[in-house]
Amino acid sequence: MQPLCDGLFDFGKLYMSEDVQYKMAVSVRELVQFVMLSGSIERGLGFVGPSPALEGVLGHQHLQEGRPEEYKAEVYLKHECHIEEVALTVRGRVDGIWELEDSVLIEEIKTVSGRRPIEEKPVHWAQCKVYAYIYMVQHDLQHIGVQLTYLNRRTYNTTEFQRSFTFAELEVFFDDLVQQYMSWSLIQIRWQQIRDRSIKALHFPYIDYRKGQRSFAVHVYKALADGQLLFAEAPTGIGKTMGVLFPAVKAVEQKKIAKIFYLTAKTIGREVAQKAFADMREAGLRFRVTTLTAKEKICFREEGPCDVETCPFAIGYYDRLKDALFDAMNEEAWTRQTIERLAHKHVVCPFELSLDLSIWGDAIICDYNYAFSPNAQLRRYFEEDDSDIALLVDEAHNLVDRARAMFSASLEKRDVWDVKRMMQKAHPPTSKALHRVNKFFVQMRKQAEEEPQEGRPRGTIVQKDAPKELLTLLEDVLEEAELYLMKEPDEDLAPPLLELYFRIRDMIRAGGQYDKRFVTIFESFRSDAMLRLFCIDPSTLLKKVFARVKSAILFSATLRPIDYFREMLGGGEEDRHVLLPSPFPQEHLHLMIDDRIATTYRMRGRTYGDVARVIAQMAEGRDGNMLVFFPSYRYLEDVVSRFLERAPSIPVIIQRPGMSEEERENFLYAFESGSVESIVGFAVMGGIFGEGIDLVGDRLTGAIVVGVGLPQVCTERDLIREYYDEQNMGFDYAYVYPGMNKVMQAAGRVIRTEEDRGRVLLIDQRFRQERYRKLFPPWWQPVWTRHTGILPPPKGSS
Numbered sequence: 076m077q078p079l080c081d082g083l084f085d086f087g088k089l090y091m092s093e094d095v096q097y098k099m100a101v102s103v104r105e106l107v108q109f110v111m112l113s114g115s116i117e118r119g120l121g122f123v124g125p126s127p128a129l130e131g132v133l134g135h136q137h138l139q140e141g142r143p144e145e146y147k148a149e150v151y152l153k154h155e156c157h158i159e160e161v162a163l164t165v166r167g168r169v170d171g172i173w174e175l176e177d178s179v180l181i182e183e184i185k186t187v188s189g190r191r192p193i194e195e196k197p198v199h200w201a202q203c204k205v206y207a208y209i210y211m212v213q214h215d216l217q218h219i220g221v222q223l224t225y226l227n228r229r230t231y232n233t234t235e236f237q238r239s240f241t242f243a244e245l246e247v248f249f250d251d252l253v254q255q256y257m258s259w260s261l262i263q264i265r266w267q268q269i270r271d272r273s274i275k276a277l278h279f280p281y282i283d284y285r286k287g288q289r290s291f292a293v294h295v296y297k298a299l300a301d302g303q304l305l306f307a308e309a310p311t312g313i314g315k316t317m318g319v320l321f322p323a324v325k326a327v328e329q330k331k332i333a334k335i336f337y338l339t340a341k342t343i344g345r346e347v348a349q350k351a352f353a354d355m356r357e358a359g360l361r362f363r364v365t366t367l368t369a370k371e372k373i374c375f376r377e378e379g380p381c382d383v384e385t386c387p388f389a390i391g392y393y394d395r396l397k398d399a400l401f402d403a404m405n406e407e408a409w410t411r412q413t414i415e416r417l418a419h420k421h422v423v424c425p426f427e428l429s430l431d432l433s434i435w436g437d438a439i440i441c442d443y444n445y446a447f448s449p450n451a452q453l454r455r456y457f458e459e460d461d462s463d464i465a466l467l468v469d470e471a472h473n474l475v476d477r478a479r480a481m482f483s484a485s486l487e488k489r490d491v492w493d494v495k496r497m498m499q500k501a502h503p504p505t506s507k508a509l510h511r512v513n514k515f516f517v518q519m520r521k522q523a524e525e526e527p528q529e530g531r532p533r534g535t536i537v538q539k540d541a542p543k544e545l546l547t548l549l550e551d552v553l554e555e556a557e558l559y560l561m562k563e564p565d566e567d568l569a570p571p572l573l574e575l576y577f578r579i580r581d582m583i584r585a586g587g588q589y590d591k592r593f594v595t596i597f598e599s600f601r602s603d604a605m606l607r608l609f610c611i612d613p614s615t616l617l618k619k620v621f622a623r624v625k626s627a628i629l630f631s632a633t634l635r636p637i638d639y640f641r642e643m644l645g646g647g648e649e650d651r652h653v654l655l656p657s658p659f660p661q662e663h664l665h666l667m668i669d670d671r672i673a674t675t676y677r678m679r680g681r682t683y684g685d686v687a688r689v690i691a692q693m694a695e696g697r698d699g700n701m702l703v704f705f706p707s708y709r710y711l712e713d714v715v716s717r718f719l720e721r722a723p724s725i726p727v728i729i730q731r732p733g734m735s736e737e738e739r740e741n742f743l744y745a746f747e748s749g750s751v752e753s754i755v756g757f758a759v760m761g762g763i764f765g766e767g768i769d770l771v772g773d774r775l776t777g778a779i780v781v782g783v784g785l786p787q788v789c790t791e792r793d794l795i796r797e798y799y800d801e802q803n804m805g806f807d808y809a810y811v812y813p814g815m816n817k818v819m820q821a822a823g824r825v826i827r828t829e830e831d832r833g834r835v836l837l838i839d840q841r842f843r844q845e846r847y848r849k850l851f852p853p854w855w856q857p858v859w860t861r862h863t864g865i866l867p868p869p870k871g872s873s
């Protein structure tokens with residue numbers, strides 16, 4: 076064995092071992108922050124400046140492009156230290172390297188905002204020094220120059236600090252840093268040994284695989300092992316959560332992946348994933364899983380937004396963090412309850428603690444936001460090359476619109492005006508900057524009224540280009556607001572100003588990503604107006620996220636047509652897909668179409684009574700609970716009032732907008748099995764009862780879906796249609812596919828288990844058309860229609 080870093084570690088020397096069993100990786104940023112951060116959570120870290128990923132987009136490129144030829148930008152560096160049987164890889168992307176004839180200069184760029192004086196931060200220097208050390212090892216250098224450059228995001232002015240180091244100096248620094256980190260890593264390594272032994276011995280936690288589940292698990296494992304993207308439709312009953320988690324856990328032990336992100340659109344999805352891990356734990360698995368809860372939900376503050384300056388859980392956070400982490404190592408399910416308990420005990424912010432715990436866990440269960448949103452707190456996981464992360468994206472059909480929302484940004488005139496008035500005395504420069512933004516809105520409104528655009532609603536302007544003038548004005552607001560917020564802002568003024576600050580920062584972020592996949596929409600209504608940078612096509616930005624992970628599995632019970640979802644979600648021809656069959660016998664579901672009734676928007680008014688009559692007939696003629704789904708609340712109410720007149724004795728329960736947790740539970744409780752009377756529930760498609768609920772057995776034996784679920788016509792939908800019209804898919808991509816997905820989800824509520832039997836009635840003439848029918852899953856055959864009897868499957872149906 077050849078000693079590498081002689082005599083530096085309490086726990087042994089670093090050796091180039093031939094027998095590496097455990098590999099660990101840490102980014103330069105993580106290493107430095109973990110070891111060096113102390114004291115309180117700083118407000119500046121929380122709100123000043125764009126996210127690190129975005130810094131590159133906004134300023135770094137500008138600076139790097141102006142550097143001379145011999146300057147190499149964004150150089151990926153990595154270094155591996157071996158400690159007995161452990162290999163620790165320290166890796167990261169240095170902003171720039173100048174390789175001159177007789178010297179080398181390593182540059183790290185930090186973006187700053189506002190006019191605050193530049194402060195050199197020890198953590199920034201530490202990052203530079205680590206990169207410099209790695210470079211020296213790789214190139215066998217004895218001296219090196221290091222430059223820390225602070226770049227003003229707005230003006231592009233720079234402030235530079237230079238130092239030079241010898242190899243011996245940086246070696247001592249690096250080894251000390253790694254030593255401190257390794258004492259923690261060793262705990263992690265010991266844990267991984269325990270974890271891996273448990274995975275090796277782990278059998279599938281249930282008596283048997285469900286039909287189709289094993290096949291799904293095999294597809295998942297192969298994609299994870301090969302580092303690929305897999306799009307999978309795993310119909311209800313397959314047991315998709317365990318079908319994806321079991322092979323993912325096995326892949327961790329096989330070193331195919333190192334960390335699992337289980338991403339969900341809804342809280343219920345997180346609970347199901349937690350339960351799957353709990354079931355595997357029952358079967359002997361040892362696995363640390365962090366569940367992330369939204370900051371506003373888990374925050375201990377009783378009211379108002381987060382304020383780290385005054386919050387006792389933020390003051391001195393880093394001084395107590397390591398004790399809290401150490402304590403957490405005694406547990407494995409880092410759920411919201413566990414995190415809250417630990418946070419109370421150690422007086423640390425529960426939200427920050429959950430993020431810090433995520434580093435030390437084996438899996439993270441969280442909302443899509445944490446991985447895909449440009450403002451995500453977990454972006455650090457997606458900034459490295461050769462990542463060994465796997466993303467498991469649950470109910471992936473939801474990601475299309477969620478991604479659009481995450482990448483878009485909007486601003487309302489009223490908010491600008493309110494904060495402008497509020498800041499008038501407290502900080503006139505901020506107020507004036509907001510006044511200019513307000514003026515911009517006023518001009519736009521005038522233009523929208525005086526020069527209406529053909530084919531657009533009155534008061535609406537759509538532009539292909541980004542609103543550069545507005546973005547510049549918003550930069551001014553940020554700069555002034557930061558100056559005010561960094562001093563001692565008024566307690567009452569700070570929260571609304573901060574809220575607006577974040578909205579504006581989001582606009583600037585979207586402005587930085589703006590390309591032909593975005594449009595600018597201005598809409599005025601009465602005294603208010605809104606400007607939106609709308610991301611029509613989220614595929615490219617999603618693709619960038621997938622490019623930064625080892626593998627991703629995007630799965631759902633309804634993911635057809637698969638080509639549409641693959642395209643929208645950033646996949647390509649080369650990516651795998653699988654459509655698994657339903658595990659239930661076809662005859663368990665009786666599907667009918669009432670193709671006599673027209674439910675198009677124009678025809679609705681004439682057919683409310685017909686729809687109510689058909690629902691009443693089905694409800695009167697059968698035992699068992701039933702759910703009826705509508706495309707909107709308005710439509711629901713119009714039909715329900717007629718239904719109640721027609722069938723007053725049938726018990727009903729009705730979904731209302733914005734139901735509380737308790738009201739939701741009561742709604743579902745009405746479907747308890749064993750109730751004497753059958754109930755008819757009225758709900759909307761795509762809502763909280765339209766997917767993700769399980770009413771098994773006799774809790775639900777029938778469903779009626781009214782209409783083909785097309786999203787409401789609006790400017791944004793029309794823009795999506797126009798965009799995809801270029802490939803002749805406009806109407807399908809904007810309306811038909813999202814609509815039919817909701818229909819399939821709603822109809823899918825009826826048969827949840829092998830024992831379930833039930834009927835689904837689809838009401839709308841359009842269901843007879845090939846355009847819609849070819850999207851039906853094969854297990855919806857045969858299709859009975861009131862009008863024409865059994866319909867043969869359409870050509871080209873999937």
Ligand code: SF4
Pocket residue numbers: 370374375376380381382383386387388389424425426427
């Ligand atoms: S507990 Fe709440 S207010 Fe305090 S730092 Fe955490 S999120 Fe902010």
